[in-house]
Amino acid sequence: MRVTRVLNNNAVMVESSGEVRIVLGKAIGYGLKPGDLVDPDRVTETFAPDGSHPVDSLVAFLSEVPLRVVRVARAIVERAASDLETPVTQALILTMADHLHYALERLDQGIAFAYPLRWEVAQLYPRELSVGREGVRLVGDRLGRQLPDDEAVALAMHLVNARFARAGLDATVRMTEQIGQILRIVESSLGVQLDPDSMSVARFVTHLRYLFVRMHDRRLFADASSGLLAAIRKAHPAAYACAERIAVVLRLDEAALTQDELLYLTLHVARLSQDMA
Numbered sequence: 001m002r003v004t005r006v007l008n009n010n011a012v013m014v015e016s017s018g019e020v021r022i023v024l025g026k027a028i029g030y031g032l033k034p035g036d037l038v039d040p041d042r043v044t045e046t047f048a049p050d051g052s053h054p055v056d057s058l059v060a061f062l063s064e065v066p067l068r069v070v071r072v073a074r075a076i077v078e079r080a081a082s083d084l085e086t087p088v089t090q091a092l093i094l095t096m097a098d099h100l101h102y103a104l105e106r107l108d109q110g111i112a113f114a115y116p117l118r119w120e121v122a123q124l125y126p127r128e129l130s131v132g133r134e135g136v137r138l139v140g141d142r143l144g145r146q147l148p149d150d151e152a153v154a155l156a157m158h159l160v161n162a163r164f165a166r167a168g169l170d171a172t173v174r175m176t177e178q179i180g181q182i183l184r185i186v187e188s189s190l191g192v193q194l195d196p197d198s199m200s201v202a203r204f205v206t207h208l209r210y211l212f213v214r215m216h217d218r219r220l221f222a223d224a225s226s227g228l229l230a231a232i233r234k235a236h237p238a239a240y241a242c243a244e245r246i247a248v249v250l251r252l253d254e255a256a257l258t259q260d261e262l263l264y265l266t267l268h269v270a271r272l273s274q275d276m277a
Contacts, residue, residue, distance in 0.1 A: 001038040007059060010067040014038055020055055022047045022062050024070060045070055052091055061094065065101045072142050073097035076135040080159050083131055092162045099158060100139065103151050115153040117173065120180040122153075123196035124205050125160050132156035175212045179205060182246050186269060189242035192276040200275035207268045211261065215250065220258045229259050232266050239270035 001014040001021070006029040014021050023038060024045035032038070047062065049055040062070075073096035080086040106113060115121075121129055132152035140146050161172040183201070187194055194201050214220050233240040243266040247257045257265070 001040065003032050003034050003036045003038060005034060006032055007063040011062045012038060013059060020049060022058055024062065024067050026067065045074070047090055053094060061098070065097050068143060069100050069104070070097045072138050073100055075138055076131065076155065079134055080131045084127055084159065084163065086159055086163050095158055096155070099154060103147055104145055107145060107147060112148065115150045117176050118150060118153050120176050121156050124176060124179055125156050128156035128159040129153065131159060171216065175209070178249060179208050181249055182208060185245050185249065186242060186272065189245060190238055190273045192273060194276060200272055204268055204272045220261050229263050232263050236266055236270040239273055240266045242269050
């Protein structure tokens with residue numbers, strides 16, 4: 001690896017086999033100049049330009065964000081990989097590092113940031129929130145900075161986005177808001193009190209999450225026969241009516257549900273209702 005540009009004391013742009021990389025390591029850039037060789041044993045992080053992170057933006061970002069913040073971001077992502085089976089990707093590490101960097105800047109400036117989806121995240125994504133809390137703890141242990149507890153919510157949302165939406169955090173926020181709204185529709189339509197900690201609710205939420213992914217990808221299940229839908233409607237009239245109300249909410253942002261999706265949603269609502277009885 002040969003240096004093409006020294007970004008800072010801990011970050012260097014290199015070229016190897018005709019490909020550009022940004023490598024990080026403690027004091028890896030100290031005393032180097034373009035044309036020098038980089039000791040590979042000193043490299044702790046390597047990033048490559050891609051469609052989401054062209055070389056200019058990658059250089060600008062890694063020139064600004066401290067190495068220790070990137071390392072904590074990687075530790076959080078690796079914890080998510082262990083606990084949630086979330087893939088360790090360059091995109092997620094950079095996203096996590098970016099969030100931590102600006103969270104620390106807000107802390108320095110005394111700016112408090114409110115996360116309105118605290119309740120929804122705690123109820124819908126408890127495992128992701130657990131990793132987010134671990135992330136806040138890691139920041140305290142490794143960087144000596146105590147982030148507000150609510151930052152765990154934001155870290156959890158990034159992990160949810162990486163696992164399900166894959167279309168930016170705005171889509172994940174919208175999905176979380178709508179899932180909370182759907183759960184309230186189920187309660188009001190069927191006259192039940194949902195236990196957010198129950199396996200039944202967790203199973204229903206999982207169905208909704210994957211439904212959102214299919215809607216975003218425009219890969220909804222093909223229409224079922226009208227006869228089958230009519231049979232399900234007759235067997236579970238209250239669940240079907242509830243599913244229709246849910247479909248109206250979903251239709252506000254996405255394409256209308258197919259009959260097949262409405263059928264599966266009815267069955268999931270019916271099962272949830274039975275479990276809560």
